[in-house]
Amino acid sequence: MSNIREIAERAGVSIATVSRYLNGSGYVSEKTKIKIQKEIEKAGYTPNALARAIFTKNSRTIALMIPNITNPFFNQMVTAIEDYANKIGYSLFLYNTGDSREKEKECLEVIKSYRVSGIIASRSQCKEEYSEINIPVVSFENHISSSIATVSSDNYNGGKMAFDHLYDRGCRNMLHIKGPRNFEATELRCKGFVDAANKKGIKVDIVEFETDFQVQILEEYLKRIENIKKYDGIFVFNDIAAAVVMKHLKGIGISIPHQVQLIGFDDSFIGELLYPSLTTIRQPIKEIGTLLIELLIKQINREKVEIKDYLLETKLIKRESTL
Amino acid sequence: MSNIREIAERAGVSIATVSRYLNGSGYVSEKTKIKIQKEIEKAGYTPNALARAIFTKNSRTIALMIPNITNPFFNQMVTAIEDYANKIGYSLFLYNTGDSREKEKECLEVIKSYRVSGIIASRSQCKEEYSEINIPVVSFENHISSSIATVSSDNYNGGKMAFDHLYDRGCRNMLHIKGPRNFEATELRCKGFVDAANKKGIKVDIVEFETDFQVQILEEYLKRIENIKKYDGIFVFNDIAAAVVMKHLKGIGISIPHQVQLIGFDDSFIGELLYPSLTTIRQPIKEIGTLLIELLIKQINREKVEIKDYLLETKLIKRESTL
């Protein structure tokens, strides 16, 4: 690939002039502009963003750390972020941490080396590792440190809404299938559900799953739940796990919602495709993605950003899996 | 962030020595190594990959162009690629083209500027745009040019298998819901299906959808199909669209597989979650992802790679949506 020097020589000007032309900074005469543009096209020249970044200290790249791209929730979030990023001329590095602390640490090293402009962490399992970084960071769900803003849905309230809805629909014997312990969101959903139950003087059962989304593993867990039929309402920590639960229930001849009512969490696209379609607690996925990147970009541009918890409202989406 | 000069000064050596230490190239005495390492840790220094890339002409980055990350098929493919890439120390730039030729072109410009080591295009709609690039490229599904290797499943045979299976199960009045015209894969699946039908002297109906995966739009298309009940077998161009079709059929009271048998394509995870679970033609997703990146890495490393069509075998996965 050619470089700025080559273009300059061919156009019979200095590299400074070409640089000015490329950046629209400083004066370049019309004639010169045309000459330069012609040579750029002839050579198929594209300015080297790496060289540029090394000087400007802004690579215009963002690192996206996602625990699991296969989960529809996360890829809908990534879609929103990608869309926004590209519109403002930023490119995305994608890292799939697989909810592994080790992998996240390794990724962080690589990310630092690429001098990204900012980092979007999600469900992070690292803390101090971020403190030595002086790159803007925003976090989804898990808290990292007191100097990093956290975006999440109001999971606690979401859990509460899930209970209230099931209770409303007549359920009195409920089960909550809870997600892994190291997800803050999961704990809050559970707590909201249980607190709401206590308020009504209802005791609920809780089973913890240790994986976010791996169909086979989830199915194994399900088989271990004794007498799942005895419940009349089940709240599952996310939609994809709820889909597996639904399949399992139908498989053993339980009718939804007549025998057991089922409610998920996320409102990822999968809920609509199930039959019966899945009642769920909606997280405003697109807003989450947009807020994450907006906060990040502001920090990159050295605008003031309040470092706090940004809590987005959840909402009950009533579909067919509840009465 | 500190630089190599700072580390060198603090360790009381020259930058060349630090560079040698970092790269494990050339001799550095044990004592010096220790001193340097100590300073690196104290400063929290991470070598600048951009500066390195500018010199070595290898940024160790790969651009991944995906038409639609929300489609489970593609995010399973991305997962396989990400996994492989990270293991060998490559990072991924992610671009979601949304099947737009314009967007793909723009992405290509950005990608060039970042001097990526290689590009994985998928379902590309550009041709000449790639020819002026001298970066290794591999393509998934759509052919780009005679100098670029293409990986795909054997879509033609897959279409044939879909027909044969439905025919086997007694269907005689079949519909194929075909994907958008600019997807080569979609055309081949259709052709395989139709050719197999002709061989049996059977006439099949075909309806073309103009989007890959946007639930609402697909639903609109479905409503327009007249008297869908008259068919006893439907082959849908991918699993996600098949899920929408299934939902639609169940919604109008048609029982699957007893009244209508349904078969999808891809074998993305969604098929298992549906009820009845979806019979489908499996693409070996993980193999596809792995082959794509293997071919690319070889080219990056200047190893010989045969420029041809790499056709991976498809396979019938029999589940509950067919008899």
Place this chain on the structure above:
DNA sequence: ATGAAAGCGCTAACAC
């Protein structure tokens, strides 16, 4: 309006 030159952080050839 344009050019010369210094410098961004790094690697590597060459000298000692």
Place this chain on the structure above:
DNA sequence: GTGTTAGCGCTTTCAT
């Protein structure tokens, strides 16, 4: 073993 130095492709200050 280690240091000096040129150079990768770029931006920008300061002359002219």
